[in-house]
Amino acid sequence: MTQSAFDAIIIGSGAGGGASAWGLASHGFKCLVLEAGPFYSPSEYQLAKESWEQNDFPDRAIHRGSYSFGRMQRLRPELKDLRSWNHQTGLTNNTDYRAAGKYHHMRGVGGSTLIYSAEAHRLHPDSMMMRSRFGVSGDWPLSYSELEPYYCSAERIIGVSGPPGHSVRFRSESYPLPPHRLSYASTKIKEGCIKLGLTLESNPVAILSRPYDGRPQCNYCANCYRGCQMTDKGSVDVTFIRKAIETGRCVVRDDCRVTRLEAGDADRITRVEYMNSDGKFHAVSGRVIVLCCGAIETPRLLLTSKNNYAPDGVGNESGAVGRNFMETIYWYSSATHSEPLGSHRGIPVDSVCWDFNGADSIPGVIGGCRFSASVAEADLVGPINYAKRVATGWGKAHKAAMRRLFGKALVIVAMGEALPNKYSYIELNSQEKDDAGIPIARINTFIDDMDISRLKFMSKTAKEILIASGATGIFEEFSAYDTFNSSHVFGTCRMGSSPEDSVVDRYLRSHRWKNLFIADSSVFPSSGGGEAPSLTIEALAIRTANHIARLAKKAEL
Numbered sequence: 235m236t237q238s239a240f241d242a243i244i245i246g247s248g249a250g251g252g253a254s255a256w257g258l259a260s261h262g263f264k265c266l267v268l269e270a271g272p273f274y275s276p277s278e279y280q281l282a283k284e285s286w287e288q289n290d291f292p293d294r295a296i297h298r299g300s301y302s303f304g305r306m307q308r309l310r311p312e313l314k315d316l317r318s319w320n321h322q323t324g325l326t327n328n329t330d331y332r333a334a335g336k337y338h339h340m341r342g343v344g345g346s347t348l349i350y351s352a353e354a355h356r357l358h359p360d361s362m363m364m365r366s367r368f369g370v371s372g373d374w375p376l377s378y379s380e381l382e383p384y385y386c387s388a389e390r391i392i393g394v395s396g397p398p399g400h401s402v403r404f405r406s407e408s409y410p411l412p413p414h415r416l417s418y419a420s421t422k423i424k425e426g427c428i429k430l431g432l433t434l435e436s437n438p439v440a441i442l443s444r445p446y447d448g449r450p451q452c453n454y455c456a457n458c459y460r461g462c463q464m465t466d467k468g469s470v471d472v473t474f475i476r477k478a479i480e481t482g483r484c485v486v487r488d489d490c491r492v493t494r495l496e497a498g499d500a501d502r503i504t505r506v507e508y509m510n511s512d513g514k515f516h517a518v519s520g521r522v523i524v525l526c527c528g529a530i531e532t533p534r535l536l537l538t539s540k541n542n543y544a545p546d547g548v549g550n551e552s553g554a555v556g557r558n559f560m561e562t563i564y565w566y567s568s569a570t571h572s573e574p575l576g577s578h579r580g581i582p583v584d585s586v587c588w589d590f591n592g593a594d595s596i597p598g599v600i601g602g603c604r605f606s607a608s609v610a611e612a613d614l615v616g617p618i619n620y621a622k623r624v625a626t627g628w629g630k631a632h633k634a635a636m637r638r639l640f641g642k643a644l645v646i647v648a649m650g651e652a653l654p655n656k657y658s659y660i661e662l663n664s665q666e667k668d669d670a671g672i673p674i675a676r677i678n679t680f681i682d683d684m685d686i687s688r689l690k691f692m693s694k695t696a697k698e699i700l701i702a703s704g705a706t707g708i709f710e711e712f713s714a715y716d717t718f719n720s721s722h723v724f725g726t727c728r729m730g731s732s733p734e735d736s737v738v739d740r741y742l743r744s745h746r747w748k749n750l751f752i753a754d755s756s757v758f759p760s761s762g763g764g765e766a767p768s769l770t771i772e773a774l775a776i777r778t779a780n781h782i783a784r785l786a787k788k789a790e791l
């Protein structure tokens with residue numbers, strides 16, 4: 235065992251951990267970041283290889299997190315229109331139960347932002363007041379205007395390119411970079427939206443429309459999911475973590491998985507135990523511990539760290555750790571267009587329609603959604619996927635179909651609010667343990683009737699937009715109804731004003747454990763109406779780092 239003299243121990247280096255490290259190091263804290271995955275170098279990404287389309291991000295299996303699923307929901311025959319399908323292969327899940335798909339995430343320095351699409355959204359202010367306004371989810375114990383300056387800081391660090399102003403989301407500063415021009419595919423979708431009375435605009439993204447902060451501008455390769463070789467994508471490794479290290483006060487230890495938090499006297503976490511890549515255990519302590527492992531691993535670590543001081547798990551005095559799990563409610567509809575669109579290139583999600591994003595903007599439904607054009611997120615950026623999923627036939631007929639269809643896919647993705655319910659939660663799976671002997675997480679997930687009503691609206695509207703845009707032949711649809719596939723997960727360590735029903739306070743400090751803060755997506759009391767979460771995670775983490783610095787000055791840490 236080793237003891238270290240760091241002021242702050244940050245566990246996890248994704249959106250929350252990276253922003254925490256930068257925030258605290260900028261305030262003079264000596265920071266140690268413990269990250270379960272490795273450092274990746276953009277030169278490792280495989281886009282220059284002939285086999286690029288068959289390769290995902292070059293993650294090393296050893297670093298993937300394990301998780302399991304509870305009993306999956308039974309599907310209802312009357313909701314067959316909400317099932318996922320492809321015109322060549324039929325239903326993608328042909329069982330009577332919802333499929334346990336994937337928790338999409340990445341272990342590595344930069345966390346899931348290594349593979350994210352870099353959408354950089356602010357939350358709709360109303361979605362932070364879901365309990366008081368609509369009687370569902372939880373209220374955020376802080377307002378949009380309190381978070382606004384930190385949104386600006388995060389946008390400057392990661393380099394967001396976005397359109398001027400937004401009527402609902404007040405901005406005190408313009409985006410650091412001008413918006414990307416809409417791709418030709420998105421201009422077709424915009425024409426369709428206009429016919430339907432909807433507005434489609436450039437999506438704010440942490441993808442550089444101009445060289446910025448020593449990074450080049452995007453080359454529109456559409457492959458953010460496979461890792462950005464150019465480094466223009468504002469993933470945390472090339473932005474927050476790089477800047478934290480440049481302060482000279484931040485050390486990142488990769489391949490170091492935290493296995494336990496030791497709760498002790500005076501309501502403090504006294505030690506952080508971790509295992510390095512050789513399987514050896516070490517321990518460190520710090521004046522401040524900031525936990526940022528994401529909404530599945532963070533509750534797992536808290537629950538697994540029980541001892542006499544914390545018999546129900548660390549921070550679980552209210553029983554809320556693991557509860558209120560919210561997942562990605564998604565719908566994808568894909569069709570082809572008669573015109574050559576070159577839709578296999580561009581940035582992954584270059585346009586967005588916010589018209590139904592407000593929590594009361596879908597008639598008869600609580601919780602909003604948004605629509606975007608995204609051929610890349612459906613992974614239709616190369617010939618192999620076209621051959622497997624779009625072009626039918628064999629031999630010459632197939633070749634002709636490929637020539638006719640390549641680059642002509644149009645995809646509308648809809649992302650919606652997820653409302654917490656009592657069947658959706660994370661718990662420990664005592665039957666399955668990892669190589670450190672710690673139970674892995676079990677994901678319990680349930681789509682309730684309100685989510686289903688929202689999905690019906692998302693499905694209907696996505697098709698209407700495609701048809702109004704001139705697309706014909708919908709060839710594939712993917713739906714959260716029959717398959718859990720989540721890249722946005724939230725809620726399992728809710729922030730709130732009351733220690734009775736939440737885990738952390740408005741500054742993300744544990745209600746009980748004085749030196750413990752949680753700064754990742756697990757603290758969200760509500761999911762938002764389809765907004766991508768990482769900008770909000772980063773803004774919250776920067777705000778918390780400022781608060782920790784204030785507490786340190788007053789000797790209240």
Ligand SMILES: Cc1cc2nc3c(=O)[nH]c(=O)nc-3n(C[C@H](O)[C@H](O)[C@H](O)COP(=O)(O)OP(=O)(O)OC[C@H]3O[C@@H](n4cnc5c(N)ncnc54)[C@H](O)[C@@H]3O)c2cc1C
Binds near residue numbers: 491526
């Ligand atoms: C394919 C994909 C596309 C996405 N697109 C977008 C998008 O366009 N815009 C957007 O805003 N969001 C997007 N997201 C979601 C976004 O990436 C996540 O919401 C965000 O990164 C979550 O931040 P986090 O800090 O909570 O967790 P993560 O970023 O997942 O980071 C958690 C980190 O903790 C580490 N860790 C876990 N357990 C331990 C442990 N025991 N010890 C040490 N380290 C540990 C992990 O290795 C990981 O590095 C996408 C995600 C995916 C997978």
Ligand code: SF4
Binds near residue numbers: 442456459461462
């Ligand atoms: S589209 Fe742009 S941001 Fe995404 S991987 Fe390619 S170069 Fe990087």
